[in-house]
Amino acid sequence: MTNPIDFNSVLSLIDRTISPTYLSATQEIVLREVWNGKTYSKMACDYNYDPEYIKTVGCNLWQILSNAFNEQINKSNFVPYMRQKISCSIVVNKKDELQISSSKSLPSDFYHWATAPNTEHFIGRDKQMKLLESWSQDLNCNCIVVSGMVGCGKTSLITKFAKDIQNQFDYVIWFSLNNSLSPTTLTNNFLKIIGQNQDQKSNSGSTQQDLSSLLAQLINHLKQKRILLVLDDLESILEVHQVGICYQRNLEDYGHFLRSIIATNHQSLMICASRVRPKSLEYYGMNQIKILDLQGIEESTIEQITNLDNTKIEKTKLLDLSTRLHCNPQLLKITASHLNIFHDDNEDLEQVVQELCLVEEIVSLLEQELDCLSKLEKEIIFWLAISCKPIPQKDLANNLKHAQSKIKFNKSIASLEKRSLIVKDNSQHSLMPIMKSYVRRKLVQLAL
Ligand SMILES: Nc1ncnc2c1ncn2[C@@H]1O[C@H](COP(=O)(O)OP(=O)(O)OP(=O)(O)O)[C@@H](O)[C@H]1O
Ligand SMILES: [Mg+2]
The missing domain is CATH 1.10.8 (Helicase, Ruva Protein; domain 3)
Incomplete structure (x- = not known):
C-alpha cells in the first residue's frame, strides 16, 4: 500500500523538531527508506553501504528522534507514529496561527510569490512535471534549471511545479531577476522574508553586510529548513559572448551566489528558468544541478x-x-x-x-531569440535559412566563414537542437519554419 503522506512533510517536521542540529545525508536515506518499507540489509545493498553501518546509523537515529519527540521511536513504530503526528498537524490550529488546513496550505507569510504568473490555466507537461518531481526528491540535487527558447513555457512550468510541491517546504520564495537585482540585494531580500517569520527576528538586511556573510546566513537557513527558491529570468544576469556565456557586467558576483547554493550541502532547492542554458553552472556541482531543455507543448x-x-x-x-x-x-x-x-x-x-513574420509581437519574440544565440549559432541559423532544403552537418560546417573546431561546432548544433530551433532528420538539419521565413526577410532587408 502506498503511504498517503508525502515523505518530505515527515522530513520537514523532523527538521523543525531536531533544529538546530540536522540530519546527515545517510540518516536521511535511512529514514526515507524505512518510510518506504525497506529493510536495513536491502538499503545497505542498494546504496552500497556495510549492513552493520546502516544498522548503527539507524540505532542513533531512533535515539535522536526519541529524545526530540519525547516518545519512544524505533524502526517498527516510526511510520505509524509520523503518520499520526503529521495528520494532527494538518488539522487547523487557530491558536498557533499555523493554518495547515485540509488544502495543505501554509500561512501566506511563508510563501512569497511576488509577481509569479497565474497558473490556473496551465495544462499538459505531465512528463516534464514527473521529471522535475523526481529531481526534487533527489537528495543530491540542489538546483534545477529549466532552459529553452523564448516563450516555450519555462516560467509557467517552474511556477506550476513550485505551486504543486509548495507544501513540502517550510518556505517558498519566488523572484524574477529581470530587473537585474544585485546578488547582495537578492540575498538580503531572501533573508528578510525568512527573518520575518523567525521566532527571533533576524538582523539581516537591517545592516550593510557583504555578500559572503549574507550568503553564509542564507546557507544556514537552507540547511536548517527546507526552502524552495524559485528564480525566473536567469538570463537577465547572463550575457552571450563569443567565448561562451558570462555574467553581465557588475553582476559577476552571481557566480558566488549560485556556486554557494549549488555546491553546498543543505536540504533546500532552487529552481530557475532561463532562456540561455547556463552550462558553466554544471561545473559548480555535477550531481547537484539538473538541467531540463524545454521544448514546445504537446x-x-x-x-x-x-x-x-x-x-x-x-x-x-x-x-x-x-x-x-x-x-x-x-x-x-x-x-x-x-x-x-x-x-x-x-x-x-x-x-x-x-x-x-510581419506581426510585431512575433518579430519581437524572434529577435529576442536571436539575441540569445552565440555568433556561431547565428551563422548556422543564417546558412540554414538561405538553403532551400535540409543541409547535412558536414556541408554546414564547410559553409562557415571561419574554420571552427569540431567540438565547438557540434556543441552549437546540439544547443540549437535543444532550443528546438533546428531539427535533425536523417543527419540533415533544417530550421524552424517561422524562423526561416523571418531570417530570410531580414537578409533581404539588409541587402536593400
Ligand atoms: N503548459 C501550459 N499551459 C497553458 N499555457 C501555457 C503553458 N505553457 C505556456 N503557456 C502560456 O504560453 C505563454 C508563454 O509561456 P511562459 O511565459 O511560461 O514562457 P517562457 O518560456 O517563460 O517565456 P520567456 O522566455 O519570455 O520567459 C504564456 O502566456 C503562458 O501562459
Ligand atoms: Mg519566462
Whole structure:
C-alpha cells in the first residue's frame, strides 16, 4: 500500500523538531527508506553501504528522534507514529496561527510569490512535471534549471511545479531577476522574508553586510529548513559572448551566489528558468544541478492553450501550422490572436507563416531569440535559412566563414537542437519554419 503522506512533510517536521542540529545525508536515506518499507540489509545493498553501518546509523537515529519527540521511536513504530503526528498537524490550529488546513496550505507569510504568473490555466507537461518531481526528491540535487527558447513555457512550468510541491517546504520564495537585482540585494531580500517569520527576528538586511556573510546566513537557513527558491529570468544576469556565456557586467558576483547554493550541502532547492542554458553552472556541482531543455507543448494541448477549440479552423490545419512554430506556446497564442491572417480555408500555410513574420509581437519574440544565440549559432541559423532544403552537418560546417573546431561546432548544433530551433532528420538539419521565413526577410532587408 502506498503511504498517503508525502515523505518530505515527515522530513520537514523532523527538521523543525531536531533544529538546530540536522540530519546527515545517510540518516536521511535511512529514514526515507524505512518510510518506504525497506529493510536495513536491502538499503545497505542498494546504496552500497556495510549492513552493520546502516544498522548503527539507524540505532542513533531512533535515539535522536526519541529524545526530540519525547516518545519512544524505533524502526517498527516510526511510520505509524509520523503518520499520526503529521495528520494532527494538518488539522487547523487557530491558536498557533499555523493554518495547515485540509488544502495543505501554509500561512501566506511563508510563501512569497511576488509577481509569479497565474497558473490556473496551465495544462499538459505531465512528463516534464514527473521529471522535475523526481529531481526534487533527489537528495543530491540542489538546483534545477529549466532552459529553452523564448516563450516555450519555462516560467509557467517552474511556477506550476513550485505551486504543486509548495507544501513540502517550510518556505517558498519566488523572484524574477529581470530587473537585474544585485546578488547582495537578492540575498538580503531572501533573508528578510525568512527573518520575518523567525521566532527571533533576524538582523539581516537591517545592516550593510557583504555578500559572503549574507550568503553564509542564507546557507544556514537552507540547511536548517527546507526552502524552495524559485528564480525566473536567469538570463537577465547572463550575457552571450563569443567565448561562451558570462555574467553581465557588475553582476559577476552571481557566480558566488549560485556556486554557494549549488555546491553546498543543505536540504533546500532552487529552481530557475532561463532562456540561455547556463552550462558553466554544471561545473559548480555535477550531481547537484539538473538541467531540463524545454521544448514546445504537446500536440494534444494546442487547441486548449490557443483557445481555438471552439473556432472553425480545421484541426489538421492548426496542427500543421503549430508544427511550423515548433509548438511554442507564446508563438501559438500570438498567432491565435491574429486569425484574420487566414483569409480562406485553402490558404497556403507557407503564406500564413510569411504573414506572421510581419506581426510585431512575433518579430519581437524572434529577435529576442536571436539575441540569445552565440555568433556561431547565428551563422548556422543564417546558412540554414538561405538553403532551400535540409543541409547535412558536414556541408554546414564547410559553409562557415571561419574554420571552427569540431567540438565547438557540434556543441552549437546540439544547443540549437535543444532550443528546438533546428531539427535533425536523417543527419540533415533544417530550421524552424517561422524562423526561416523571418531570417530570410531580414537578409533581404539588409541587402536593400
Ligand atoms: N503548459 C501550459 N499551459 C497553458 N499555457 C501555457 C503553458 N505553457 C505556456 N503557456 C502560456 O504560453 C505563454 C508563454 O509561456 P511562459 O511565459 O511560461 O514562457 P517562457 O518560456 O517563460 O517565456 P520567456 O522566455 O519570455 O520567459 C504564456 O502566456 C503562458 O501562459
Ligand atoms: Mg519566462
